[in-house]
Amino acid sequence: MSGIEAVKPAPRRARRPIAGATAQEHLLRAAEELFYREGVRAVGVEAVVELAGVNKMSLYRQFSSKDDLILAYLDRMDACFFERFDASVAKHPGDPKAQLTQYFVDLAERATQKDYRGCPFVNVATEFPDASHPARERVAQNKARLMARLVELAHGAHARDPQMLADSLALVIEGIYAASQTYRHGATPIGTAPALVRQLVDAACA
Template identity: 50%
Template sequence: MKKSPPPARAVRRPDAAASPPRAAERIRESARELFYREGIRAIGVDEIVSRAGVTKPSLYRSFASKDELAAAYLEDYDAAFWERFDEGAAEHPDDPRAQLLAYLAGLAQRATKAGYRGCGLTNAAVEYPEPGHPARKVSEAHKRALRERLVGMARQMGARDAQALGDGLLLLIEGTFASGQLFGKGGPARALVASAERLIDASVK
C-alpha cells in the first residue's frame, strides 16, 4: 500500500511587528533625531544615511530631496504634537481650561530638561524664512492651526475677548519653547502654568 506523503509543514511567516524597519522608516527616524538636535540646515544627507545605515539612493527613492525629507520630519512632529496636546481632552472632557493646563504642565516639565531644543516647527520657521519652502509651509500651517485651536478653547472658556486670550496663550507657549533652551531647570518655564492661569482668570467672565 502506497504511503501518503507527510502533511506539509506550515510556513511560519515573520511577525510584521518584529520585522526590521524599512529603509524609509530608518531614514525618517534618523532625520527626526538629527534635525531636532542640530537643526535642519546643519545636517547633510550623508550624515542621515550614515546614521540610518542605508545608501544615498535609498534615501532618494523615498524622498525626492532633502527639502522633502525635512517636510516629512515636520509632518511627523506635527502629528506627535497634536497627539500630546489632545491627551488632556480624554482626561478632562468638556473642560477646555483643564485640557489646556494639562498640556502646559507637560510642556513645562519637558522645557526644563537637559537637551531640550524647543519646538521643531518653530525652529524650522526660523531656519526657513522664505515663503513657499516645503518646511516653512508645514510649520506655518501648524502654527495657524494651533492659534485657531487656542482661540476656540478661549471661546469655550467664556473669554470676553477670545482672540486676545488665545493669542496671549500662544505667546506663552512660544516663549516657553525659546526660554526652555536658554534657562533649562529653574527657568521661566516653571511658571508657565501659573502664568496661564492668571491670564485665563483675567480674561474669562
C-alpha cells in the same frame, strides 16, 4: 615583535537597500533625531542614511531631495505635536479651562528636560529666511492649527474674547520655547507658566 597580534578594527557594516515603508520609517526616525538635535541645515543626507542603516539609493527612492525629507520630517513633527496636545486635553474631559492649563503643565515639564531643543517649527523657521519656502509654509500651517485649537478651547471656556485669550496663550507658548534654549538648565522661569496661564484663563473667563 611582541608576539601580540594587532587587533583589526571591525569592518564597517555595509548599508543595503531596504524596501518600501521600512526604509522610509528608518529614514524618518533618523532625520527626526538628527534634525531636531543639530538643525536641518547642519545635517547632510549622508548622516541620515548612516544613522538609518540604509544606503543613499534607499533615501532617494523615498524622497526626491533633502528638502522633500525636511518636509516629511515637519509633517511627522506636526503629528507628534498634536498627539501631545490631544493627550493633555484628554486628561480633563469636558473642562476646557482645565484642559488649557493642563497643556501648559505638560509643556513646562517637557521644556525643562535637558534634551529639549525647543519647538522644531521655530527651529526650522530660523534656518529658512525665505518665507515662501515650503518648509516655512509647514511652520505656518502648524501654528495656524495650534491657534485654531486654542480658540476652540477658549470658546468652550466661555472667554469674553476667545481670540484675545488664544493670542495671549500662544505668546506664552512661544516664550516657553525661547526660554528653554536661552536660560541655564534648572534656572529658567518656565515653571511659572502654568500659574500664569491660570491667571490669564480666569481673568478672560470671569
